[in-house]
Amino acid sequence: MTTFNTIPNQKTETDEPNWALSMAAAIPSGVIKIVEGTATFGAALLDLGVDKDRVEAVEAYFDKINPFDELAASTGIGKITELIVNIGVPGGLAFKAASGLGKATIAAKQAGRAISTGEKTRRFAQGSIAAGLAEGVTVGNVKDAGTFGDFLGGPTEINRDSDSAANELMNRLKFGIEGAAFTGAFGAAGKLIGKMREVRGSNKVKRGFDKSVDKLDSWFRSNGLLTQEGFEAKNVMAGRVAKDTNVGDVAMRQIDNLTDKLAKNYRKVAVDKVPFLEAKKTIGKELNDVLMSGTAKNGKLKPKFFSVDEIALDATGKEFKTGKQIYNVEIESIPPAKKEALEKILKTKYKASQEDITKLFNQFDGIRDTWSELFTIMGRRLTPQALKDFETMIPKYINDVLDRGYEYTKATGRNPIQLADNRRPSAKLIKEAVREFQDIAASKTDPITKKPFVLSDDVAKDMVDEVWKGAYLPKGLTIGKGTAPGQVRFKAVPAFMKDSLAKTLDNDSITKRLYDTNISEVSGVSRDAIKKLLGKANNPMSSIVDGTANLSAMVRSNQFFDDLILKNNELKKNYDEWLAGGKVGVEPRIPFLYNTTDDAIKYAGGTADDFDVITSAKGDAAREIDRWLDPAATLKTIDKDSLVRTTAKGEIMDLINPLQGKVALKDYANAFKQTQESGKSIPRQLYNSLILYPKGLSQMSKTILAPFTHARNFISATAFAAANGHLPFGQLDDVKKAFNALQAKGFRRDNEFYQELLELGVVNSNVQLRQVADLLEDVDFGKTLNKLDSDYGLGRFLKGLRKIKRGAEDYYTAEDDFWKIFTYLGEKSKLDKAFRSKGMRPGQEFIDMNGAKQIFNDQYLKKEAANLVKNNVPNYAFVSDFIKGLRQLPVGNFVAFPAEIIRTSANIVETALKEINYKTVINKKDGLVAPLRRRGIQRLTGMALTTAALPLGTVAAAQAIYNVADDEIDAMRRYVADWSKNSVLVPFKDEDGKLSYIDFSHLNAYDTVTRPIQTVLNKVNAGRADEDGLIDDFVLGMFESTKELGSPFISESIWTAGLADIFVRGGRTRDNRQLWNEKDAIGDKISKSIGHLVDTQLPLNWKQLGRLGLSIRPVNDLGRFDERGNQYDFGNELAGIAGLRRVEVNPEKSFNYKITDFKKGIRNSRNLFTSATLKGGVVTPEQVVDAYINANRALYETNRSLYLDIEAAKTLGMSEDALFTNMRNRGENRAFNFINEGTFRPLTISKDVRGLFEKKANELGTVNPYDKAADVIDRIRDVLSETSLKGDLFPNIENPLKASLLPDTVAQANLMLNNNSANLAMATAPGFGVGLQNTNIDPVTGLTASQEVLLDPLEQRYVKNKNRRTNTRLT
Secondary structure, three states: OOOOOOOOOOOOOOOOOOHHHHHHHHHHHHHHHHHHHHHHHHHHHHHOOOOOOHHHHHHHHHHHHOOOHHHHOOOHHHHHHHHHHHHHHHHHHHHHHHHOHHHHHHHHHHOOOOOOHHHHHHHHHHHHHHHHHHHHHHOOOHHHHOOHHHHHOOOOOOOOOOOOHHHHHHHHHHHHHHHHHHHHHHHHHHHHHHHHHOOOOOOOOOOHHHHHHHHHHHHHOOOOOOOHHHHHHHHHHHHHHHHHHHHHHHHHHHHHHHHHHHHHHHHHHOOOOOOHHHHHHHHHHHHHHHHOOOOOOOOOOOEEEEEEEEEEEOOOOOEEEEEEEEEEEEEOOOOHHHHHHHHHHHHHOOOOOHHHHHHHHHHHHHHHHHHHHHHHHHHHOEOHHHHHHHHHHHHHHHHHHHOOOEOOOOOOOOOOEEHHHOOOOOHHHHHHHHHHHHHHHHOOEOOOOOOEOOOOHHHHHHHHHHHHHOEEEOOOOOOOOOOOOOOOEEEEEEHHHOHHHHOOOOOOOOOOEEEEEEHHHOOHHHHHHHHHHHOEOOOHHHHHHHHHHHHHHHHHHHHHHHHHHHHHHHHHHHHHHHHHOOOOOOOOOOOOOEOOHHHHHHHHOOOHHHEEEOOOOOOOHHHHHOOOOOOOOOEOOOOOOOOOOEOOOOOEOOEOOOOOOOEEEHHHHHHHHOOOOOOOOHHHHHHHHHHHHHHHHHHHHHOOOOHHHHHHHHHHOHHHHHHOOOOOOOOHHHHHHHHHHOOOOOOOOOHHHHHHHHHHOOOOOOHHHHHHHHHHHHOOHHHHHHHHOOOOOHHHHHHHHHHHHHHHHHHHHHHHHHHHHHHHHHHHHHHHHHHHHOOOOOOOEEEOOOOOEEEOOHHHHHHHHHHHHHHHOOOHHHOOHHHHHHHHOOEOOOOHHHHHHHHHHHHHHHHHHHHHHOOEEOOHHHOEEOOOHHHHHHHHHHHHHHHHHHHHHHHHHHHHHHOOOHHHHHHHHOOOOHHHOOOOEEEEEOOOOOEEEEEHHHOOOOHHHHHHHHHHHHHHHHOOOOOOOHHHHHHHHHHHHHHHHHHHHHOEOHHHHHHHHHHOOOOEOOOOOEOOOOOOOHHHHHHHHHHHHHHHHOOOOHHHHHHHHHHOOOOOOHHHOOOOOOOOOHHHHHHHOOOOOOEEOOHHHHHHHHHHHHHHHHHHHHHHHHHHHOOOOOOOHHHHHHHHHHHHHHHHHHHHHHHHHHHHHHHOOOOHHHHHHHHHHOOOHHHHHHHHOOEOOOOOOOHHHHHHHHHHHHHHOOOOHHHHHHHHHHHHHHHHOOOEOOOOOOOOOEOOOOOOOOOOHHHHHHHHOOOOHHHHHHHHOOOEEOOOOOOOOOOOOOOOHHHHHHOOHHHHHHHHHHHHHOOOEEO
């Protein structure tokens, strides 16, 4: 047996280049390279036509005097930085000087005009040409830099075969031409990206290219098809609704907790020992009776209508009376007698404390104040006649409008709410309703026979079903005559339930129905039976939540339309003033709503076809754009610029929506009318059930319901504050305020502050949570649970699960909210200090960074701080509709989050640069000052530290502490999971030299933007043997990095990956773990498959909890080991809660997977040959040779991959004996001996395969193609046998049986000088010429069959160009 050295190959010291030092050295080195390049260019001119070596002398001189070059070139980031400085500085200066764009733009602004597109293009072209020439002259070493032509081919490809002066100048000219071309291309790309990143738009009609860009941009920008003003107004509306909802939610929670406490107290002292739920319902009804009580004659709430002094804020933010009177609605306090009676019951019957009672009445008062505010806002907008109707209807129906809680009418956004869309009544409740309907009928008598009416069970059951299925509850508040706001309506109810109709019925007409009616028309006993059937919730929680939500949605929707009109009027006023003033200064934004098409064309351009009427001004047509509108609630005008709308008779027409009759761009007008209906088709329902439903559940299980994920969620979110220049936990007062405002159990100490933040749009915008919620809403998750719900059995279990889910959601939101609140407070404080330090006074007017006039006060600081948080911290409200829509695809996990990381990362840098360059006048004597420059530098520094310095610095520190070399990390990457290969890996080494790592990227919120950069650096660091320069490797890295960037959007979701493991990968996971053995019984395979799919749905970090449980077992307990024989360290598993778990690198176990891949690769390589040549038809000798070359290329890649795995395993400490044993156990001991030595064994055509060739030829009656190809194949095999696996290039062999190919004597001569034995053997073999490329080209496509299938278009172009430059020919 062959024996090997068993001492592990361990590193004893590291002398690795430091990336930070390399990057620092690259800057001065790049500057020196500018001088070197210029000197080299001059020397080449002098050498031209004479036999001098001045260029070589200049290069040698600068090699001696540049002390930074070697260190700069030692890392990928150093190489890139050096080249950027080398060509970027002179290129940028040349562009600026030659184009004159900066000066021209300033001059144009001063003249009140814009630079024409033609002038911009001309100046940009001038600058690009100058930049290209400057780059060609100053590039230090053009061969080291390379060109894009080296990658793609073409006239700009660098010639490295000559060192003549003429060739040097030609190469520099090529570099300069590319520089000019790519400056222009990058400029155009920058313009495109700028247009796409320009969220605000122009509100103008777009044509041609601009229109196409705008359409594409609408898929990705936050506002989609909405104007920026519309988008902002929509977010303001959402913030107001969220604030109202939170007011109700806080009250509901406190009251619910109190009723729980009182119910438990009651059960302790009560004689009858009623069930807890029954006791709670009784208490709830008593509390609700008081909450909804008033001094009206019927005991209902009594609203008061009166006028109050208008209060406004001055410039400093202080309140003052304007002298005007404004309308007000107030719901009076709880009647003292009711209050005293309830207080007595609570103390005596339920043993409530005075503190609890005080809190309860405070919540009652608070929610009444909120209702009063909403009614007031509604009343102030109404015309005098509508206000009269309002004051008539509100007292009559106020309790119906507010006390509208029905258990079966929740979880829907439709208006009206359809009962059948939600939870159905339980079988028990329906059975009780059938008996009650029969009893009610029996209480009536036939006027002829004088006998009670009799309903059969079937007829009564049909009536019950018809009632609950046809019941609906209109939302909002209608004030028109004949309406009954807040009351349930029915498509049909039994006629005998209305006393006046019951007298007219007989036994023959007992089944008659009363159609399209409301519950108030049903008689008393019948009304109670129906309310019971529908699940009328007689508790204060329902009244508070449902009543507030109903009012809020209607009022805030109306405010949204008002905000649009007011903002539009402001834009119109500013634009008209700019026009009247001779168009001096920057052109302001135009209005986006118009009274007529002519007005629209005047402001926005275009033709009549570009616009549409949002909704007709006639009648109640406006209801088509808003489900809350009431035809009777006519509005006072706030639109001073609108035309007076009249009827055909010339009467002035009242409107129910201020947008009625308004004209807008078609896309915007249509955006108001669009509704999203979920698919109801069978295929759609199957897709929802099999893909989306489990996808949503798996995402919820692995995030919201996973406690360890909560810890990582909180820790990783520190990066959002840090990237914006805020030291996490740096301001303890801010930390305390943020914690107090959180809306999760154990917090909620400052609800008013949180409600203010909701209105500002700062909080409750967790991207992952909201996306999961939307996905579950897409498949009617809540509706499905509602249908299973009841008060018993499964229903009670589901209620418990709902409570757990809600609590988990609260904490998940709080973890995100904490850092948003902390960042908000930091932004507000830093803004205030920055402006005050430059002399700004409260109430002072100034021009902000966006060129808008502002007044410096607390309101400005709050709004600006909120905007900074919304723009620079991930926020679901800013995710585009297109990205949100991707959640319905089977691929992608939480696609909204990486999209937001990309948006906010760009915004952080843009904000910082704007802050650095922002200047304004605060005090005239000081002139222009830069109040935010320091803040901008701080923000930019925070972003750099968070995304680059911290992760890379952590790795460098770990390498130094644990003595880990770069080649050990490179080796480690071959044995980590696929998703960690381009991650930032923090290495550790124990006393025995065993390596482990923490995947820092897993904890890095900004990994989406840093991973592509890391991928490029990995590619550049790796280098290439073709010596094609830096740009070649950089482009390949960029190409691979785009795949990393797109991975979150196109990779399999958790659920679909589980399905693919079973049905696509045949029982293997993406990381090659086997789910079942091929010899398992079918039942075992099914069982293991189901278990694997169940695992994708398991919550609570099941696996991590299992490891944690094993780790706490005693050392001598065999139960410490899992089913694979692994044991776990408690400290490490505990660190895993925070995402800091060390993962051991275990090549001993992983190497078996590598062998499996190797054996599979061998089979596939053989199949490449046999499938192409033994498919049954006529095959030519030429095709046989092609197939042989192609199969060997694949075989070489398989062998080389295992060679690299073996070398990496050695570096990681695995002995050759152990490696050999693993290979021998898998029947590959001979393969190991060759591969371990770096020797390639080409494909051998077996006797059986040769026999098949003969058999096929005989069957077809043709000459055996293999006989003619055999000699060529033997010669190819001889040459390939000398090919080393230690290089990274497979020899390119051109098929001599194709068209006549002349030997490339130049290539042969060059290669004979090469010491590589394979190349020398190839060059000296009869009839061969050798190149260094890893392809076997087809003369037509320039690619092999595998390359045509496997490579991306850009990679194909690259390989094709390589094939053209160097090749191997067989003659």
